[in-house]
């Protein structure tokens with residue numbers, strides 16, 4: 050039953066696999082990192098590789114297998130030597146320029162989406178938002194982002210691929226990702242110079258530092274808005290063999306890219322904030338969970354960490370304070386929006402599928418490896434670093450009582466100046482639109498697809514935890530936008546990203562997606578709208594975690610605020626079957642290479 | 652019954668389900684308390700003695716502060732829970748329909764017919780059809796094991812077998828792989844086949860499947876249709892399920 054390693058066919062490959070696995074694991078003991086290297090080197094993760102990883106890491110084969118199949122960037126079938134993934138976001142997706150750039154590239158390379166070409170040179174597909182929404186259409190090639198795509202670039206990309214030009218020799222400007230900071234407020238004015246926050250903190254001591262964070266009224270910037278001081282205090286008070294600090298840099302919400310900018314240009318403030326938290330809760334180890342799409346930032350982040358270690362800001366006895374030891378490790382994800390949910394993130398850190406845990410208990414008492422853990426967003430840690438240096442009153446002076454401080458927004462969509470805008474909380478949507486120069490907005494998606502879709506009658510609403518809450522995404526849709534197409538796009542996103550754990554979301558998001566496709570395809574009836582409403586409500590109310598609980602928001606908001614977007618596509622019959630005879634023939638047409646009139650049924 | 656918890660000392664360790672006062676012990680979930688009191692809350696992925704899972708969502712109830720899964724939510728003194736209401740049973744029926752249409756359930760030709768908890772749940776909730784269009788997913792059958800059959804067409808991803816194997820059998824035969832609608836049961840063996848795993852007929856994991864995804868071979872149709880578990884019992888009879896998984900059922904039972 051066991052595969053003999055002496056089998057001459059496999060012995061070379063087996064040895065190679067073993068040496069790679071042991072080298073990578075020694076450098077960085079994380080399953081995701083081992084799998085990443087194998088994927089890059091062999092363009093897929095074979096059954097044998099899975100067995101070898103399981104043996105070396107002492108994990109069940111089924112766990113490694115399950116992880117490989119869970120994350121979008123791991124494959125059991127080989128990808129091309131150039132693996133191209135177009136973002137499919139409404140802001141940085143392949144349709145963002147009004148033409149189908151993916152189809153264009155596919156035509157030039159002779160390849161259909163979601164396939165690897167016969168010669169193994171290239172594979173092409175789509176992936177959820179890659180956080181380049183301020184740069185127009187974007188893609189990842191072998192994990193590296195190329196931004197501001199246009200038709201001319203697509204032609205050049207096709208030529209570079211065919212010529213097998215190494216990525217290093219592609220135009221360097223294509224890979225340039227700018228910050229695009231348009232409005233700076235409280236936090237963006239400067240990156241804290243290394244150590245200033247920590248020195249301030251050490252003079253106050255841990256208890257005072259914590260009470261300063263509590264008094265600042267800082268609330269989480271990742272979306273849920275839980276009191277940061279309270280979270281830290283609960284963690285500090287929780288009993289455990291070790292305490293952990295985790296930074297959530299998974300930033301998967303379509304339309305959000307502010308953490309990308311913060312990681313790129315404010316990394317010192319971030320690590321400063323994580324170190325402050327470690328001091329306050331008594332943690333020795335921290336993790337930065339970086340989304341796989343931002344892997345290109347890894348060398349930069351590693352160098353900032355290395356510099357901080359040299360400066361004595363990380364490591365043993367930080368700034369000469371005896372017993373204050375803390376260090377930060379970076380773990381890179383592999384394409385799964387659900388890993389932004391804090392307990393799924395922790396599962397992922399532990400080398401498992403990103404399945405949200407049952408709560409209670411919460412991470413503050415039972416987090417990473419079952420120990421008390423603080424999980425905070427990038428921006429939250431940065432705000433905390435500033436508060437320690439400048440005081441809680443400085444922070445509270447901006448914003449409102451319930452929503453203190455500022456919010457860093459990633460604004461994208463149909464206007465000229467997409468980018469980063471930092472505002473005091475309580476700013477109106479009107480004000481934001483005005484500053485952006487967005488003149489003819491018909492709708493704004495606040496907080497990304499999981500947030501709220503509002504119409505122009507509501508533009509006097511305010512950003513804040515008591516009205517329009519947002520993790521940072523703001524998408525502006527002009528009068529020219531087909532809103533139904535936007536809602537369909539979001540429904541596809543959630544169905545693709547559902548982790549599959551609970552029935553309402555696993556099945557419900559697919560049913561919602563199919564139902565919307567039916568309506569958008571001109572086959573929907575009034576009955577389908579009623580069904581959609583009923584199903585959307587069920588998915589929202591009965592799902593296990595925030596993904597399912599918000600997945601139906603765009604549909605419910607759309608039905609309520611933009612009913613005409615749906616109604617104008619309806620056919621006026623009582624019933625129209627889901628089954629489409631012509632569509633069902635598609636597979637037969639592909640097999641027989643026919644697309645003539647006689648191969649279709651009207 | 653007093654509605655003011657402050658004036659009622661008993662309310663310190665009781666909850667109410669549909670108005671009925673039910674005692675609980677510290678650490679119990681709503682489901683634990685309900686079952687102990689003989690109150691049925693529909694469930695598929697829950698089995699007493701195994702770690703609660705909270706995935707099927709058949710057990711959704713409404714607490715004052717929103718929806719909760721009874722099998723994982725700790726009972727808290729004074730909780731007022733709605734359970735057996737038309738609205739909740741409608742939700743549960745829809746969820747049951749979801750489970751039917753995502754898999755390939757052909758009840759009349761399934762050996763588990765009449766012993767299947769999913770089918771019994773459908774009857775219990777008055778489900779007359781799948782309602783939604785079938786997904787017709789391709790799912791793998793594994794007939795490699797000499798005495799145990801795995802037909803993933805019928806798997807509802809409840810992870811009862813996963814947990815039974817880990818927690819009761821002391822093995823680790825099953826796991827779920829894949830994401831979203833592609834989630835599927837995998838076998839922890841070098842080949843991924845059941846024959847290469849250490850699953851044995853005497854394992855709880857070989858018997859716990861509430862549907863017909865894991866079946867014991869060579870024991871087909873020993874009990875005639877009409878005399879099977881749910882021909883004789885309601886799915887809502889409490890404690891019933893405990894008799895099913897522990898042994899191979901004999902023809903005369």
Ligand SMILES: Cc1cc2nc3c(=O)[nH]c(=O)nc-3n(C[C@H](O)[C@H](O)[C@H](O)COP(=O)(O)O)c2cc1C
Pocket residue numbers: 268269270271272273274275297298299300301302386387388389390391392424425426427429430594595596
């Ligand atoms: C599906 C889903 C995705 C999420 N993605 C993120 C994310 O990318 N970044 C983030 O900071 N929080 C995300 N969250 C929220 C986290 O669960 C958690 O609340 C947050 O990291 C806590 O940090 P904060 O208090 O600083 O906001 C997500 C939640 C859900 C349900």
Ligand code: SF4
Pocket residue numbers: 387405546547548549550551552554555592593594595596597598
């Ligand atoms: S709601 Fe969706 S993402 Fe969350 S646990 Fe359920 S299936 Fe997974």
Ligand code: FES
Pocket residue numbers: 693694695696697704705706707708709710711720721722723
């Ligand atoms: S029985 Fe509670 S979720 Fe399945």
